[in-house]
Amino acid sequence: MFYKNLLDPWIILPTILFALFVVPVIWIISSLFGDYSDNWTHIYNYTLSNYIYNTIFIIIGTSIGTLIIGVGSAWLVTTYNFTGKNILEWALLLPFAVPPYILAYTFTGLFDSYGTANNLIRDIFSLPHEFIFFPKLRNVYGAAIVFSFTLYPYVYLVSRMAFINQSRSILEVGRTLGFSKFQVFYKLGIPSIRPAIIAGLMLVLMETISDFGAVEHFSVNTFTTGIFSAWFGLYDFHTAKQLAALLLIVVITFLILEKYSRRKNRYSSGSNVFSPIAAEKLKGSKNIFASLFCTIPVFIGFVLPNIQLAYWALNYKLDFFNEKFITTAWNTFYLAILTAIICAVLAIIINFSIRYRKNKILNILSSFLTVGYAVPGLILALGVSQLLVFMDNLLFREYLEFVLTGSLVGLILAFVIKSFALANSTIESGFLRINNRLDDVAKTLNTSGWKLLTQIHLPLLTTSFLTSMILVVSEVIKELPASLILRPFNYDTLAISTYIYAAEERMFDAAAPSIAIVGVGLLPIIILSRLIVKSRPGYRNNDNHYQSY
Amino acid sequence: MTEIILEIKNLRHSFNTDMEVLKGINLNVSRGEIVSILGPSGCGKTTLLRIIAGLENQSGGTVNISDTIVSDSKNFVPTEKRDIGLVVQERALFPHLTIIKNVEFGLKGRRDEKYKTALNLLKLFKVDVYANNYPHEISSGEQQRVAMARAMAPNPKILLMDEPFGALDHALKSELRDETKKIFKDNGTTAIIVSHDFEDAISMSDHVLIIDDGLVAQEGPAKDLIPITRNNSFKIA
Amino acid sequence: MNLITRILQVSMAVLIFSASSFANEVNLYSGRHYDSDEKLYSKFTAETGIKVNVVSGKGKALMQQIITEGNSSPADLFVTVDAGNLWKAQKEGLFQKITSSTVDSVVPKNLRGPNNEWVALAKRARIMYYNPRTVTEAELDGLTYEDLANPEWNGRVVIRKSSNMYNQSLVASLVANHGVDATETWANELVANMARKPEGNDRAQIMAVANGEADIAVANSYYIALMLSGKKGTEQQAAANKVVPFFPSQNGRGTHINVSGIGLLKGPNTHNAVKLIDFLLSEEAQNHIVKNSFEYPIRDGVNAHPLIAQFGTDFKQDQTPVSSYGEFNPDAVKLMERAGW
DSSP states (O other): OGGGGGGOHHHHHHHHHHHHHHHHHHHHHHGGGSOOOTHHHHIIIIIHHHHHHHHHHHHHHHHHHHIIIIIHHHHHHHHEEOTTHHHHHHHTTGGGGSOHHHHHHHHHHHHSTTSHHHHHHHHHTTOOTTOOOSOOOSSHHHHHHHHHHHHHHHHHHHHHHHHHHSOHHHHHHHHHTTOOHHHIIIIIIHHHTHHHHHHHHHHHHHHHHHOOHHHHHTTOOOHHHHHHIIIIISOOHHHHHHHHHHHHHHHHHHHHHHHHHTSTTTTOOOOSSOOOOOOEEOOHHHHHHHHHHHHHHHIIIIIHHHHHHHHHHHHHOOTTSSHHHHHHHHHHHHHHHHHHHHHHHHHHHHHHHHHHSOOHHHHHHHHHHHGGGGSOHHHHHHHHHHHHHHHIIIIIHHHOSOOSTTSHHHHHHHHHHHHHHHHHHHHHHHHHTSOHHHHHHHHHTTOOHHHIIIIIIHHHTHHHHHHHHHHHHHHHHHOOHHHHHHSOTTOOOHHHHHHHHHTTTOHHHHHHHHHHHHHHHHHHHHHHHHHHHHHSTTGGGOTTTSOOO | OOOEEEEEEEEEEESSSSOEEEEEEEEEEETTOEEEEEOOTTSSHHHHHHHHHTSSOOSEEEEEETTEEEESSSOBOOGGGSOEEEEETTOOOOTTSOHHHHHHTTOOSOHHHHHHHHHHHHHHTTOGGGTTSOGGGSOHHHHHHHHHHHHHTTOOSEEEEESTTTTSOHHHHHHHHHHHHHHHHHHTOOEEEEESOHHHHHHHOSEEEEEETTEEEEEEEGGGEEEETTTTEEEEO | OHHHHHHHHHHHHHHHHHTOOOSSEEEEEEOOOOHHHHHHHHHHHHHHOOEEEEEEOOHHHHHHHHHHHGGGOOOOEEEESOHHHHHHHHHTTOBOOOOOHHHHHHSOGGGBOTTSSEEEEEEEEEEEEEOTTTSOHHHHTTOOTGGGGSGGGTTTEEOOOTTSHHHHHHHHHHHHHHOHHHHHHHHHHHHHHBSSSOOSOHHHHHHHHHTTSOSEEEEETHHHHHHHTTTTOHHHHHHHHHOEEEOOOTTTTOBOEEEEEEEEBSOTTHHHHHHHHHHHTSHHHHHHHHHHHOOEESSTTOOOOHHHHTTOSOOOBOOSOTHHHHHHHHHHHHHHHHHTO
16 A cells, blocks of 8 residues: 555655754664764763663652642642632643753752751741751752642643543532542542543653753753763763663653553544533532642742742843843744744644544654654764764765755754654644544535635644644743754854853852743733633633633 | 446455455435445444545445445545535534635635635525534534535535534434435435434434444335334334 | 744744854853853954854763764864863874974973873862861861861861762772772771761852861862852851962872863864964963963963962872773762762
8 A cells, every 4th residue: 555655745754854853863773873982881880770760760750740730720720619710720830931950040049957947947946057957959859749740730731621621511510429629539530531641641750750950950860861971971972872771662662652552542533522511610629639739830830930040140140131132032933832833833733644644653653753862862862963964974065055054944853853852742632632523524525625725624723733832832931951052153142141150050140031931931821821811612602611721 | 217326346445355245235325315334333334425426445346436446455446536415413514714714615616606606505505694603603503504515615526525414402303304415305406314213213314224234134114114122122013 | 833944934034044154263062051151262262263162061061072973073172060071072183293393392291181182270289277266277188189078077068069060070080090999998998977968069068167067178279269259249248258278289289180181073164263272271261261260370461360379379289190080980980989078
């Protein structure tokens, strides 16, 4: 069958696109076929087990944390009415704007032995100088806490969407069976949206694995700090690349397993008429519990770090907000939007091809692009560099005046590879929610692939499209390492300003740009979540039908 | 001599190598004829319909529409070029389009002409008052009427219906069946109805096939069909 | 979708134009991040009309980028805050000889590359900070880095993690003088003496001594001045007044020195690049650098900032060639990792 389709544009186009974007990832993996230096003996004997142990510990801790916060809060705001719900249902997304490393910096500023919070406690209760109230955070527990409170929105967002689309009858059956509220939640609510939760969790884990800033600040050795230790300390870039490649292989295995595990519902139909869940009003202690449960993540993940940052910025460094800031903020914003659009379009084309032509090869291969999210940014950046230099030498030097190396193309390419997974997971689940019968019927109505995509799928994907924009925009605004070496001369983004100071732990200098990152990230989150509410089909006729988030 | 619209010869299909769902089906449908395909769940009747529609590609055998081979071992005409209409149990109305836009979807030509054709069909199915509503705003019986209007709009050579009345309650069903049959006959529509419901077959169709275990178990005029209440199946007298 | 296509088209145009550049310029890859450096480059542009283009990042990442870019690299100069990177870049063959009379006359021989491929721009010392209430004169007498491994310092020492390059350079210098085995024994004993698991930056170590968590810390010289200046808040200013800086190994090899340096790459604007190096070694620029970063100047006749100069500038400096830091850096990292530093 496949050879017949070789000339089919719905196979050729995504395959070419795919090939281009996947080159840097392949470049990293290919290092495994090279020589292995003596440094491997050292790593294997002395450091590897520690890297692996810490990484697994953080992964497990973060999974538990994000699941409890993300799924729990999504369930509460979807099925119940309680005090503050209308604000909390979108405020729960705010920690999206706070990168893990910034939360880590503010945490140590607050909770270190002589940090602001400990000083405050000592002052209030007139305690001796040696008294330390808050436990130490610079360890694997602290890292898991930081990741949980900054990354849970991924789980919250997908769970919330899935709960909204979940059949109301399942839950009503549960209540008639005499289940308690909590039983309905974990016996019916969770199992019915498990694929969505796992997809959200995969994003959390990939981001956790690739993080360098937060764990380095906490002095916790993970696999990724190991990569940088090999590179920066042992001066051995090749071994660093091989370590990164190993990490990628593990992640790819997980991605493929995840795909395999839900192959059965791959082409299952989604409902095309939304059946809303009627929210139940909570009273008394249950009301207080629900409010607190949803307020605490927003407070720890968003309010607290911003208070600390504002304090630093106001006291030490406000001159960051000058005319140069406008350029920097604009650069950041522009790159973020552009990357988000490219990622979404790419994800739509690839997923459409998989759906329309049942392109199984592309389906597996797209995992290799998704995996870009787990690559430490600096390594990925060098992969992109390699590709650009190659293309420059091959094409542009010969025929054209300009070069790609050192242009924004590299930066955007790196961002797209880094954040494709975010767009892909939302677009993919968006496609899954479109009933396959619509495609069947549309095909009988003289509908070409292009018409099916533009007139049926795209309108129904609006919500997913906007959601993917939110995810990618906030990721690009936060993303540091790629922007550092790939950016053109004199090209500053907010993450660069923050990073330059924060890398040297000059927190007072980093505070103002950090606040700017949060602020600029906030804008698209708010705008897009408003748009999402309006974009639901039939929204204007049926206000109560589709709940906002 | 009636014109043969659909001709199926020795159709075989298996999903995995060892699981054969269709084991050699033969079927002829003439112009203006309404044929019911009956059988228990999992007998392969829906697969047969999907193969006719070109939504699945069979393992063996030939499908001809109007004397043209649309699929055999060498040829495959994609769904959109087969000139067929499809109605499914879930209706599958496009949720982001109004009722009238749903019916216009498969039509080509000038906007006002498309509108006129679509509106006429909606009138025929008595749902024209909802022309500017969205699918989720009307009942499932009304949605099914729209789905049939939409399938008939491009005037397909053959209309394929998969459990078209399955989701409706009893009273609604018989009303809609009678009206639909009248519309089809007035219009000269050729249709295949896949169903597990004896009444669908007897009230709608001219000819009936009973499929069991991937083969045509029985075949004959619809009026000769009798139910066997004992095990909830049927036979042709 | 049409709108999206338009946006993409326009963006591509913008991208490609942004890659084009000016003629009279010099391109700098910098691993040194001070706001004050930017002002210095502006001054250079004002004086010479040569535009300074900067990409900043981590030293090693920038170096790898230069290697990847190969012959097509636009970079003319590589600035770093660590001698190890300069050695590595030189070994990779990325540099070319700087032909400049200023370099020959101003920079001492141990602070340049073997063939003048790179030169130091400023010096910093890795010194100790002690709590005068808990550390006695006798304990300080003749104290060396090596001595911190002695049993009397058990539970009293703080120093940051082994992943930090200043520590890597310090330990590499010890490897250069004592060999791997002796240094590893030392590292094991030092780790046993630590008051806490290594965490935080150099200033955090000084704060730990000020707060009584430890008695002695190892950190770079300029931090005390930075903290005393009040730029980092009154809290740190107060802490800085509770500790006393100490220059170790004065009876031995001398205090460990590291450099910020600049290397000449094989880029397209070599002539302009040499001009910038000369400028950075000028009295004006050296004054600017030491005034803002509290480092020690390279050029004679320029004085360190009073906040750091008050602790003395004529201390004995370790003459171990700074280029050996790079050579022994991998050994240093490995032995520190083995020691669980």
